Amino acid sequence: MRATAEFLSQHGIRPSIQRTTVLHYLRGVKTHPTVDEIYQALLPDNPSLSRTTVYNTLELLSDNGLVMTLDFGEGFLRYDADCSPHCHFICDGCRKVFDIMDAPPECGSMLPRGFKLKGVQLKLFGTCATCNKKA
């Protein structure tokens, strides 16, 4: 918590309890939770926490590049505290999201003249080992 608060300060974000709590939770979890999962997980120890604050905080963190927003077309967003360049695999069966630590490819050369590249997202779709065994 202390480390997370300092991290926020270093990035020019006032480390309120709510912001620190949200980011600390996200950093400590290997899944890629949804807004609601984050909210539900924190609620017991933070009964006054508002869902809107979770939304606001995640937007703020995302805008400042401290958090990655992941969209797998599920109808809701997921969040990842690991902002290093890496890819994601989502399983058709169990819907779990796995980190693939390879960096996404360099794509600058694909672009037409005059285009400027800001980000690359490589998403892999398929079935994970566990789900493959079941079938």
Added chain:
Amino acid sequence: MRATAEFLSQHGIRPSIQRTTVLHYLRGVKTHPTVDEIYQALLPDNPSLSRTTVYNTLELLSDNGLVMTLDFGEGFLRYDADCSPHCHFICDGCRKVFDIMDAPPECGSMLPRGFKLKGVQLKLFGTCATCNKKA
């Protein structure tokens, strides 16, 4: 239209007027239209067309691999009749989607043992030449 109807038949989909119209429109357009854009474009010549039919048709075509569903996290989906392996670039500024005809990379080797890869999506984010000139 005739060609599109036959194409549907060949893929085991009954070529109703609505389905043929939707796919024919999508094939003739270089943009990557949203459901609503498709619906609005077809409405004048098909006044009885229902938005639900457009949704149903696009889902059917997508499930059968005749159409690609694109999600850029805009809050709505876009569709692409070109199912060949290629990538997409979306401009931060004008929100236009550009086809990048390079094939997405082979990613099988990235996956842990036992995982099965079904699809790869490479999305590029940035600003297009026109928007860069304005700034």
Added chain:
DNA sequence: AAAATATTTGTAATAATTACAATTTTCTTG
């Protein structure tokens, strides 16, 4: 032609997200 099946239509429901105003907390400054 009648019955069975498939498709389309329109309305109502769903659910994630956003807008916004009021309250509370934190910071600034006299």
Added chain:
DNA sequence: CAAGAAAATTGTAATTATTACAAATATTTT
């Protein structure tokens, strides 16, 4: 330290793409 200003949080209401569903229409089969 106290008062005022600024920022953050909260809760409710609105928004909006999508889905569910039942009734109506069209198509195919017998």
